[in-house]
Amino acid sequence: MPSVTIMIDGPDGVGKTTQLRQLATTLTDRGYRVYVTRMNGGTEIGEALRHVLLADYDRPPATDYYIMQAVTAALIEDLAARRAEYDIILVDRSPLALLAYQVHADGFSAEVAYPAVEQTLGQIAPSLLLCLSTSLETIMQRMAERDNSDHFESQPFSYHERVMAGYEAAEQRIQVTMIDANGSVDEVFARIMSQVEPILPVQNA
Secondary structure, three states: OOOEEEEEEOOOOOOHHHHHHHHHHHHHHOOOOEEEEEOOOOOHHHHHHHHHHHOOOOOOHHHHHHHHHHHHHHHHHHHHHHOOOOOEEEEEOOOHHHHHHHHHHOOOOHHHHHHHHHHHHHHHOOOEEEEEEOOHHHHHHHHHOOOOOOOOOOOOHHHHHHHHHHHHHHHOOOOOEEEEOOOOHHHHHHHHHHHHHHHOOOOOO
16 A cells, blocks of 8 residues: 655644654554654664754754754655555655744745745655644743753744744645644644544555
């Protein structure tokens, strides 16, 4: 059976990683071969570059953009190989994050980034791209409750406002399925599963 690729995105603190883990467990329990990776990492070189990206170095927006492009190039090649081994590939984040963070929040060129993101999505060809959404107040509260924060999470309120506006702008140009992330973990997961169920590979009896 052909594999499917599902990407789950949204601002920091929206709960995407929790939902992705629950989705991986549920699908594995059903007998699917599931591979879990992440957009901002996912390979040996990608994880090394991720440490640089999340560190609190002072740098121009173009630096983060090109680091992410390097991470993405390695991930695209890795995903192409994984499709032969796995039924379902789950990806934490998507190219939408580059638009939200590097373009709309940091100020990198939209004219450069949007075509690159569209090309990346064409190469990955996700079967489903989900974006979780909740209020900025909820997101800030969740991040405040964490024990540690990285370069992006530690940014001021105004930065996260721009991130959320960036996701909203990206959704006007990129085909994405929005998921209401308000409510309990199980309630949000039920909404995700309602979108995932129709695209799951047919299992052999």
